Amino acid sequence: MTERLRETQTPGDTPPEALDRLIGAAADAARVLIGSRPWDRAHWLELVASRLDATADDLVPLAAGETHLGMDRLQGELKRTTFQLRLFAEILHDGSFLQVTIDHADPTWPMGPRPDLRRMLRPLGPVAVYAASNFPFAFSVAGGDTASALAAGCPVLLKAHPSHPKLSEATGKQVTDALAEAGAPDGIFAVAVGYDTGVMLVKDPRIRAAAFTGSLSGGRALFDLAVSRPEPIPFYGELGSVNPAFVTPEAGAERADDVAAGFVGSMSLGNGQFCTKPGLLFVPAGAGIEDRIAALAGERPVAPMLSEHIRSGYFEGLAKLADRPGVRVIAGEMTRAGDPAPTIFATTVPDLLADAEALTQECFGPAAIVVSYGSEEELLAAARVFDGQLTATIHGSGQEPVSAPLRDVLSERVGRVVWNGWPTGVSVSYAQHHGGPYPATTSIQTTSVGTAAIDRFLRPVTYQDAPDELLPPPLQEDNPWQLTRRVDGVLQQV
Amino acid sequence: MTERLRETQTPGDTPPEALDRLIGAAADAARVLIGSRPWDRAHWLELVASRLDATADDLVPLAAGETHLGMDRLQGELKRTTFQLRLFAEILHDGSFLQVTIDHADPTWPMGPRPDLRRMLRPLGPVAVYAASNFPFAFSVAGGDTASALAAGCPVLLKAHPSHPKLSEATGKQVTDALAEAGAPDGIFAVAVGYDTGVMLVKDPRIRAAAFTGSLSGGRALFDLAVSRPEPIPFYGELGSVNPAFVTPEAGAERADDVAAGFVGSMSLGNGQFCTKPGLLFVPAGAGIEDRIAALAGERPVAPMLSEHIRSGYFEGLAKLADRPGVRVIAGEMTRAGDPAPTIFATTVPDLLADAEALTQECFGPAAIVVSYGSEEELLAAARVFDGQLTATIHGSGQEPVSAPLRDVLSERVGRVVWNGWPTGVSVSYAQHHGGPYPATTSIQTTSVGTAAIDRFLRPVTYQDAPDELLPPPLQEDNPWQLTRRVDGVLQQV
Numbered sequence: 001m002t003e004r005l006r007e008t009q010t011p012g013d014t015p016p017e018a019l020d021r022l023i024g025a026a027a028d029a030a031r032v033l034i035g036s037r038p039w040d041r042a043h044w045l046e047l048v049a050s051r052l053d054a055t056a057d058d059l060v061p062l063a064a065g066e067t068h069l070g071m072d073r074l075q076g077e078l079k080r081t082t083f084q085l086r087l088f089a090e091i092l093h094d095g096s097f098l099q100v101t102i103d104h105a106d107p108t109w110p111m112g113p114r115p116d117l118r119r120m121l122r123p124l125g126p127v128a129v130y131a132a133s134n135f136p137f138a139f140s141v142a143g144g145d146t147a148s149a150l151a152a153g154c155p156v157l158l159k160a161h162p163s164h165p166k167l168s169e170a171t172g173k174q175v176t177d178a179l180a181e182a183g184a185p186d187g188i189f190a191v192a193v194g195y196d197t198g199v200m201l202v203k204d205p206r207i208r209a210a211a212f213t214g215s216l217s218g219g220r221a222l223f224d225l226a227v228s229r230p231e232p233i234p235f236y237g238e239l240g241s242v243n244p245a246f247v248t249p250e251a252g253a254e255r256a257d258d259v260a261a262g263f264v265g266s267m268s269l270g271n272g273q274f275c276t277k278p279g280l281l282f283v284p285a286g287a288g289i290e291d292r293i294a295a296l297a298g299e300r301p302v303a304p305m306l307s308e309h310i311r312s313g314y315f316e317g318l319a320k321l322a323d324r325p326g327v328r329v330i331a332g333e334m335t336r337a338g339d340p341a342p343t344i345f346a347t348t349v350p351d352l353l354a355d356a357e358a359l360t361q362e363c364f365g366p367a368a369i370v371v372s373y374g375s376e377e378e379l380l381a382a383a384r385v386f387d388g389q390l391t392a393t394i395h396g397s398g399q400e401p402v403s404a405p406l407r408d409v410l411s412e413r414v415g416r417v418v419w420n421g422w423p424t425g426v427s428v429s430y431a432q433h434h435g436g437p438y439p440a441t442t443s444i445q446t447t448s449v450g451t452a453a454i455d456r457f458l459r460p461v462t463y464q465d466a467p468d469e470l471l472p473p474p475l476q477e478d479n480p481w482q483l484t485r486r487v488d489g490v491l492q493q494v
Numbered sequence: 495m496t497e498r499l500r501e502t503q504t505p506g507d508t509p510p511e512a513l514d515r516l517i518g519a520a521a522d523a524a525r526v527l528i529g530s531r532p533w534d535r536a537h538w539l540e541l542v543a544s545r546l547d548a549t550a551d552d553l554v555p556l557a558a559g560e561t562h563l564g565m566d567r568l569q570g571e572l573k574r575t576t577f578q579l580r581l582f583a584e585i586l587h588d589g590s591f592l593q594v595t596i597d598h599a600d601p602t603w604p605m606g607p608r609p610d611l612r613r614m615l616r617p618l619g620p621v622a623v624y625a626a627s628n629f630p631f632a633f634s635v636a637g638g639d640t641a642s643a644l645a646a647g648c649p650v651l652l653k654a655h656p657s658h659p660k661l662s663e664a665t666g667k668q669v670t671d672a673l674a675e676a677g678a679p680d681g682i683f684a685v686a687v688g689y690d691t692g693v694m695l696v697k698d699p700r701i702r703a704a705a706f707t708g709s710l711s712g713g714r715a716l717f718d719l720a721v722s723r724p725e726p727i728p729f730y731g732e733l734g735s736v737n738p739a740f741v742t743p744e745a746g747a748e749r750a751d752d753v754a755a756g757f758v759g760s761m762s763l764g765n766g767q768f769c770t771k772p773g774l775l776f777v778p779a780g781a782g783i784e785d786r787i788a789a790l791a792g793e794r795p796v797a798p799m800l801s802e803h804i805r806s807g808y809f810e811g812l813a814k815l816a817d818r819p820g821v822r823v824i825a826g827e828m829t830r831a832g833d834p835a836p837t838i839f840a841t842t843v844p845d846l847l848a849d850a851e852a853l854t855q856e857c858f859g860p861a862a863i864v865v866s867y868g869s870e871e872e873l874l875a876a877a878r879v880f881d882g883q884l885t886a887t888i889h890g891s892g893q894e895p896v897s898a899p900l901r902d903v904l905s906e907r908v909g910r911v912v913w914n915g916w917p918t919g920v921s922v923s924y925a926q927h928h929g930g931p932y933p934a935t936t937s938i939q940t941t942s943v944g945t946a947a948i949d950r951f952l953r954p955v956t957y958q959d960a961p962d963e964l965l966p967p968p969l970q971e972d973n974p975w976q977l978t979r980r981v982d983g984v985l986q987q988v
Contacts, residue, residue: 034906076606083605096985101925101946109923111577112570115915117925119946122905124938227721231882231932234939388725398961407964411616411955412528418958421609429603430983431595431611433956438725444618445728445953452595452613452954459939460946461905462927464912467892470901484985489924491590491978493987 013194019201025187026126026155027206032185033123033153038098041151042089044182049082049089051178052142052171059170063136066164068304073270074137081137084144084428088151091451097121097152097458100474100485105465115465118475121458123153124234125208128201130222132213133163133306134273140164141171141191144428144449145211145236152457155188157207159198163307168193202226202235209457212237213275213448216362216439223442236456237442238434240362241390242279243423246379246406248396251420252287259283259395260292263368264300266422268342271303272366273310276391276423279362282349282382285372290330290346293370297331297342304339305365311340314365318343321367324358326351332367342366349378356385376402380409388437389414391423413437415447507688513695519681520620520649521700526679527617527647532592535645536583538676543576543583545672546636546665553664557630560658562798567764568631575631578638578922582645585945591615591646591952594968594979599959609959612969615952617647618728619702622695624716626707627657627800628767634658635665635685638922638943639705639730646951649682651701653692655708657801662687696720696729703951706731707769707942710856710933717936730950731936732928734856735884736773737917740873740900742890745914746781753777753889754786757862758794760916762836765797766860767804770885770917773856776843776876779866784824784840787864791825791836798833799859805834808859812837815861818852820845826861836860843872850879870896874903882931883908885917907931909941 014022033041052059056078063074091097098120106114127149132139139145141158149156160168172191179189192201202210202225210226210233212219219237226235247259263281283289305311318334321327322345332343343366352359352371359369373379383406386392392410394417396403410417415436426434432450435441441448446456463471473480482494508516527535546553550572557568585591592614600608621643626633633639635652643650654662666685673683686695696704696719704720704727706713713731720729741753757775777783799805812828815821816839826837837860846853846865853863867873877900880886886904888911890897904911909930920928926944929935935942940950957965967974976988 031902031906034902080605086604090983094983096980103921103923103925109921110580111574111922112919114921114923117921117923119925119927125906223726224722227726228718232717232721232936398964403961403964407960408525408528412525412619415954416956416958417960418609419960419964421959425606427597427603427608427611428605429597429608429611430980431597431613431956433613433954435954442726447954460909460927460929460941462910462925464910465915466901466911466913467897470892470897470913486924489584489588491985491987493985 014192014197016200019192019197022157022190022192023126023204023206026157026190029155029185029187030123030125033155033188036153038092038095041153042092044179044184045085045089045147045150047182048142048175048178049085051174052078053082055174059167062167062170063164066167067136067306069136069270077135077137080428081142084138085142085147087428087451088147088454091454092151095474095481095483097454098474098483100483102475102485102487104488117462117464118466118471119460119462120472120474122461124457124459125154126157126206127154127457128157128159128207128210130159130198130210130212130214131161131168133161133310134270136164136167139213141168142175144453145213148453149211149457150188152454154209154457157201158189158191159201160191160193165193198222199225203229205231207233209234210236211448211456214239216240219442234456235442236446236448238275238448239439239441241275241436241440242360242362243276243389243391243393244280244282244383244386245278245393245395246282246383247284247289248394248400248402249284249376250397250400251395252284252289255395256287256289256292260289260296262422264293264296264342266424267368268297268300268366269424271305272342273306273364274424276426278368278393278423280360280369280371282371282373282379285348285374290370290372294331294344297344300342302339302341310364314340314363314367317363317365318367320358321345321363321369324355326355327359327369330370340366345369347371349373349382352382353385360385380405383409386413388440390434390436390440391416391418393418393421393423395420415440508686508691510694513686513691516651516684516686517620517698517700520651520684523649523679523681524617524619527649527682530647532586532589535647536586538673538678539579539583539641539644541676542636542669542672543579545668546572547576549668553661556661556664557658560661561630561800563630563764571629571631574922575636578632579636579641581922581945582641582948585948586645589968589975589977591948592968592977594977596969596979596981598982611956611958612960612965613954613956614966614968616955618951618953619648620651620700621648621951622651622653622701622704624653624692624704624706624708625655625662627655627804628764630658630661633707635662636669638947639707642947643705643951644683646948648703648951651695652683652685653695654685654687659687692716693719697723699725701727703728704730705942705950708733710734713936728950729936730940730942732769732942733933733935735769735930735934736854736856737770737883737885737887738774738776738877738880739772739887739889740776740877741778741783742888742894742896743778743870744891744894745889746778746783749889750781750783750786754783754790756916758787758790758836760918761862762791762794762860763918765799766836767800767858768918770920772887772917773862774854775862775864776873777864777866779842779868784864784866788825788838791838794836796833796835804858808834808857808861811857811859812861814852815839815857815863818849820849821853821863824864834860839863841865843867843876846876847879854879874899877903880907882934884928884930884934885910885912887912887915887917889914909934
């Protein structure tokens with residue numbers, strides 16, 4: 001493991017022959033992991049979490065230096081990251097994720113005699129994880145994709161993001177050392193570097209799934225490679241979202257100040273570099289919310305962006321938006337010099353509907369559009385413009401006539417509907433869903449945040465009439481692991 | 495509904511403008527279905543099942559005339575089909591398929607205050623189902639894909655298989671009439687006809703998922719279309735499998751007659767036109783199993799195949815196999831005249847390993863290869879040749895030293911491991927898994943048979959801090975539907 005890690009620590013890309021060895025080691029580890037016990041994997045994850053917590057004073061300054069994100073934010077993100085590792089450890093102890101289902105042989109089964117059938121989920125095999133730039137801990141080397149894949153029993157080949165190479169190396173060393181100390185199999189985890197490396201990973205036949213968080217163009221390119229392989233593999237890509245938010249007339253009248261302050265706080269959090277940033281806010285015309293937002297945005301400090309690449313892309317996005325007909329700049333500056341301040345555009349629903357393609361593109365950074373609507377019909381028409389969002393937000397009591405139809409329109413289009421809050425700050429929990437229709441993700445049925453993220457890396461296998469002693473323990477008749485199982489159609493809690 | 499059905503009843507393909515109207519009606523129905531209650535959908539499925547049972551005397555002879563399958567077999571298949579509809583109705587009454595998960599707001603959540611989060615599964619929207627030729631009931635108009643999609647709350651556009659057009663039309667009319675009588679929304683189901691129709695369906699942006707059972711070439715072509723759309727959709731394709739079976743030395747010595755009889759029965763069932771047909775049998779050299787198989791195969795009656803297209807493809811496959819080095823024909827005839835009798839080839843593991851690509855291709859029809867092995871090492875080496883199978887079968891007590899490593903090798907490669915039985919006759923139940931790695935399917939994580947097939951047509955949506963009265967009933971605090979739910983991480987059975 002030391003040798004393999006060292007190779008990834010040399011400057012520049014991971015050499016192809018080194019990558020080949022890493023993938024080979026991961027494939028060997030996968031065969032060992034199939035037989036690993038969930039609580040052993042839980043122990044590994046807990047040790048990784050402890051080691052990251054213990055080295056926070058080294059890792060956080062490294063992250064701050066490479067990402068320009070604040071120390072407080074990064075400390076919070078690391079806390080979230082280690083909590084996430086521990087939450088996956090918790091569900092490994094619980095065991096429900098295996099979805100054990102047992103049908104005893106039944107000669108009276110109406111369609112004809114039924115054999116003994118026993119199904120459980122098993123790990124997919126080596127997973128390629130593509131780290132994101134904007135969450136250097138929570139969606140990077142030891143982030144949610146890594147945690148959920150390891151929890152499932154899948155080795156991880158982590159393709160580092162080029163925007164924080166030193167942090168990736170340092171985090172990778174902590175993860176690798178902790179896993180080795182915990183007794184995890186050799187080859188279970190490695191960090192690899194380089195653009196070509198990312199392409200080689202998704203094309204390698206030994207890689208059985210991939211998880212990605214990043215841009216629409218990069219994610220779609222990798223998705224296309226994954227599905228055009230001789231043997232296509234699942235590709236879990238989280239690509240982008242503008243997260244529209246809708247303020248009902250009543251909420252606009254009652255809580256204009258709160259809404260304006262909450263919106264500016266959310267859209268400028270992390271300098272707007274969140275996939276859940278609310279990029280469009282629909283407000284009742286005449287409620288004065290635009291002016292409040294413009295004033296508050298003007299008070300927000302200027303802050304550096306994650307990288308020069310992202311900074312230049314952001315200013316290009318700003319210039320495109322400013323050029324659209326009917327769009328006004330009401331806060332911020334459009335010059336490309338220096339670090340950006342929050343920039344707010346304003347338009348109306350008719351102008352948005354006339355130019356929806358351009359105005360509903362993600363602009364990654366602290367920019368947003370406030371769109372005023374003149375009627376509830378306009379509000380609903382605007383909501384129907386969107387497809388494929390991670391989130392949508394409604395501000396309203398729920399008593400307004402528009403609430404129910406708005407909820408219905410949005411439920412069709414998004415993964416999470418937020419009421420009277422803001423979509424940033426995605427809680428890691430059991431009921432979380434961080435996903436949605438394309439282009440929010442390439443995989444509408446899965447989440448990359450929350451405990452259900454483990455499902456992405458598992459597949460069912462059924463054993464028919466197998467000798468009990470040759471069944472995996474979760475399927476054995478006397479239930480040695482004391483799991484909740486569905487037996488003959490009925491859930492049996494232990 | 496009458497007008498739309500009539501259009502699909504005219505000879506030839508469904509006209510594009512008619513198809514457009516059918517898809518439009520399905521998209522409208524999808525919006526109604528999102529709000530439908532599971533037990534209402536259960537009622538619809540039960541009515542469809544009753545009507546198919548009641549018209550069996552019309553449908554079965556139609557099927558026999560178009561498929562050349564026997565009346566007994568077809569009656570059994572229809573029984574399986576209506577049982578399947580009723581089993582999905584049963585799980586709709588149960589409600590666990592919604593996977594309801596509720597996290598109450600928690601200000602003490604370790605990563606930071608948690609909002610109230612509530613997740614459930616919701617229907618994907620209109621589904622294109624591609625019927626198969628070889629199961630004119632169970633994998634056709636009213637088959638498992640249709641049943642599971644309707645159960646999920648998704649409208650179905652059914653692309654009929656050209657090999658049984660009259661049966662497709664007649665079954666479609668029964669399904670459509672039963673759904674209308676049951677009060678299901680207009681547009682929930684329609685049969686469409688034609689090759690171009692199939693292509694148009696998978697490319698239409700209103701279609702949100704597709705399910706297919708058929709050939710590797712046809713399935714891969716549709717898969718490629720599904721994933722290269724501007725918005726890719728899930729494509730559930732079951733493509734092909736050779737279902738290897740392995741006889742341990744001990745089982746070969748003890749049960750040679752049983753094994754030979756069971757194998758010939760399974761490989762010739764339905765004239766070998768099953769995706770679970772065991773296409774290769776590995777036997778210990780010198781146990782005399784080949785001779786027994788050859789003798790039994792010679793006694794099986796000649797039978798017509800499903801279609802001339804399949805018949806000619808089958809004879810091409812036979813000719814290719816007969817040409818391979820080291821392969822002998824030990825039963826059956828290679829002439830292309832008339833209907834086929836079961837054909838058995840014989841070879842050895844070294845010859846198989848030297849020519850694995852050619853000898854592990856599916857030959858759709860009553861053909862199989864008996865492969866003799868000289869050692870347990872050869873047996874395991876042969877097992878490692880395979881990838882992506884629906885099933886693998888082991889004949890053995892489980893006490894033999896080779897049993898555990900053989901199980902491990904096969905568990906990596908297949909969806910279902912059968913012990914001391916045969917893979918044909920797939921039971922429809924809770925623990926069934928009919929799937930596997932590519933090319934067995936295009937979707938390694940899902941099944942097309944059994945109650946878990948409903949998962950293919952559902953996606954999660956999470957509601958954050960929503961007013962209780964605006965939540966779907968399964969998520970409301972007082973649990974009006976009395977569902978089993980996971981609350982704050984703990985499963986709560988009602």
